[in-house]
Amino acid sequence: MPRTRLATVLAALLLAIAGVLLSAAPASAHDELLSTDPADGAALEAAPAEITLTFSGDIASDEGATEIAVTDAEGTDLLDGSPIVVDNTVTQTLVPGTGEITVLWKVVSSDGHPISGQFGFTVAAASAQPSASASPTESVSAEPSASAEPSASATATTAPASDDTTFGQAWPWVIGGIVVIGLAGAVLYLLVSRARREKALAEARDAGSGPTSER
Numbered sequence: 001m002p003r004t005r006l007a008t009v010l011a012a013l014l015l016a017i018a019g020v021l022l023s024a025a026p027a028s029a030h031d032e033l034l035s036t037d038p039a040d041g042a043a044l045e046a047a048p049a050e051i052t053l054t055f056s057g058d059i060a061s062d063e064g065a066t067e068i069a070v071t072d073a074e075g076t077d078l079l080d081g082s083p084i085v086v087d088n089t090v091t092q093t094l095v096p097g098t099g100e101i102t103v104l105w106k107v108v109s110s111d112g113h114p115i116s117g118q119f120g121f122t123v124a125a126a127s128a129q130p131s132a133s134a135s136p137t138e139s140v141s142a143e144p145s146a147s148a149e150p151s152a153s154a155t156a157t158t159a160p161a162s163d164d165t166t167f168g169q170a171w172p173w174v175i176g177g178i179v180v181i182g183l184a185g186a187v188l189y190l191l192v193s194r195a196r197r198e199k200a201l202a203e204a205r206d207a208g209s210g211p212t213s214e215r
Contacts, residue, residue: 030109030111030113030115031055031056031057031058031059031088031109031110031111031115032055032056032115033053033054033055033056033105033115033117034054034055034056035053035054036051036052036053036054036103036119037051037052037054038051038121039119039121040119040120040121041119041120041121042121042122043121043122043124044121044122044123044124045123045124046123046124046126047094047096047097047098047123048094048123049093049094050091050092050093050094051068051070051091051092051094051103052089052090052091052092053089053090053091053105053107054088054089055088055089055090055107055109056088057088057109057110057111058087058088058110059085059087059088059089059090059107059108059109059110060085060107060108060109060110060112061085061086062108065085065107065108066083066085066090066105066106066107066108067083067105067106067107068083068090068092068103068104068105069103069104069105070092070094070097070101070102070103070104071101071102072097072098072099072100072101072102073099073100074099076097078094078095078096078097078101079092079093079094079095080093080094080095081093085107090105090107097123098123098124098125098126099122099123099125100120100122101120101121101122101123102118102120103118103119103120104116104117104118105117105118
């Protein structure tokens with residue numbers, strides 16, 4: 001009997017402990033974030049219109065129980081309205097943003113405990129809008145191309161000016177050449193005149209010395 005009673009007490013104790021553990025397990029297991037859209041670390045070409053968070057259990061839909069903060073790299077708020085909670089999903093609409101986007105969230109899980117976290121993604125700068133204006137710029141550039149002929153005529157009219165400048169630069173050399181030629185002619189004339197005078201004097205001396213020697 002004592003052994004049977006002891007076994008019964010131990011069995012009842014084990015059942016009680018198991019019941020406590022089983023009842024406490026769901027209460028201690030908080031819901032967790034399963035996925036996000038966009039995913040954490042995603043690189044997007046265009047800004048998403050909204051983000052969606054999916055949890056492992058239903059989220060409290062009471063007012064103020066769910067809080068979402070979405071900002072860009074400069075800290076600009078990108079929220080557009082309040083978050084919408086449906087069962088285990090939270091959806092938040094956004095205004096467009098680029099660069100690094102950071103999402104902070106806090107919800108109340110099904111066990112009544114608040115849980116929070118964050119994730120982020122990047123959005124490339126919009127380059128499609130400037131490319132749409134590329135065709136007007138091409139048409140504008142095509143019109144000035146027709147004015148290439150006036151520019152050619154302009155260069156043609158400026159050509160004589162460059163000739164005048166060249167002639168003006170050569171003019172001092174022309175004057176210098178004339179002066180040098182004149183000086184050379186004058187020197188040559190003096191040399192020729194001097195040679196003629198010396199020759200005349202020599203002839204005169206020879207003529208005068210002839211009669212003197214006969215006497």
